[in-house]
Amino acid sequence: MTRKTLPAWGRPVLASVSNIVGMTRHVQTSPSSIERIADWMAFESFERPRGGPAGPFDWGDDANDLIDATMLKASLDFAFTDFESRVKFEVEYQGRRWSDSEAMFACIHRALADGVPMLDGGYLASVRRSDLERIFEGNIEMPMLDERVEILHQVGAVLASNHHGRFHRFIRSCPDVMYADGDGVLERLVAEFPRFDDASDYHGRTVVIHKLAQLALWSLHLAVGEERGFALRDLDHMTAFADYIVPVALRVMGILEYSDELEARIMEGDMIPRDSDEEIEIRAHSLYATALLTEAINERRGEGRWLVIPEIDFRLWNAYHATTWPHHLTRTVMY
DSSP: OOOOGGGGGGSSHHHHHHHHTOOOSSSSHHHHHHEEEEOOOOOOOOOTTTOOOTTTSSSOOOOHHHHHHHHHHHHOOOBBOOOTOBOEEEEEEEEEEEEEHHHHHHHHHHHEEEEEEEEOHHHTOOOOOOHHHTTTTTTOOOHHHHHHHHHHHHHHHHHHHHHHTTTTHHHTTSOSSSOTEEEEEEEHHHHHHHGOOOEEEEEEEEEEHHHHHHHHHOOOOOOBBBGBBBBBBBBGGOOOOOHHHHHHHHHHHEEEEEOHHHHHHHHOOOOOOOTHHHHHHHHHHHHHHHHHHHHHHHHHHHHTHHHHHHHHHHHHHHHTTTTTSSOOOOSSSSS
């Protein structure tokens, strides 16, 4: 068996992460734990999200509407737990109770069914807070609602000005690769829509994360697919999606090791500020460790059964998204 080096190491996300992991003081990656976990995880059955990232809702037969809805969701896919009360956002819809990101997607689906033009950039560019209060009516007010208004104004303005008001026009104007000397769909997404430009400064070094941008494209790849006009040809250039849950999975497995101070702060529910050393290190090591874990698993699975990093990401997220182990808390629009 040979260990295949992932092409993702040569792309901005993992290249920038690799540039700082040797400097970190609060978080470390355990190579021995990666090998130990890979010994048994490699032989599991890896599944992709049931129903696809489009969720359990019917978006109709028009692939363009599905692209628009998926990208709208990606623009707003952050912070579903109230930072003060720790209560999760939930909503009743179609005879079920939805929570977190699925609850938001349910609200978007409900609004579209009620005739609200949620997929139109012109509408998003001028949407009011009161409109979103009504659209996202649930058990609590949607957390960070003011930030969501601002994001929709920014995204809507770009869509209305440059892409005839629809996300699918942007997506279909891009090549089917993430990276193409600045013209790839990921490169263009973060350049044209600042909302997706997820990067941090770590002691003078830029750390590129691009969580929501990559997750959006992974979602489109699975939900739309080649038959309906969107399938990425360079999935092995994609990384994990650095959020709250993947670090928890890696921490519980012993792959990530935290300093005593950081561990105590997370356990006590202290806020870890956005762009602090601790927050950047958690996200950077999550990406670094998940890439190493993918390589170790692929070595054991053998050629022809290799996985891409997002499949490992989903394995970790799916197993730990409901865990009672505390995750770090950061007030941010990036995850």
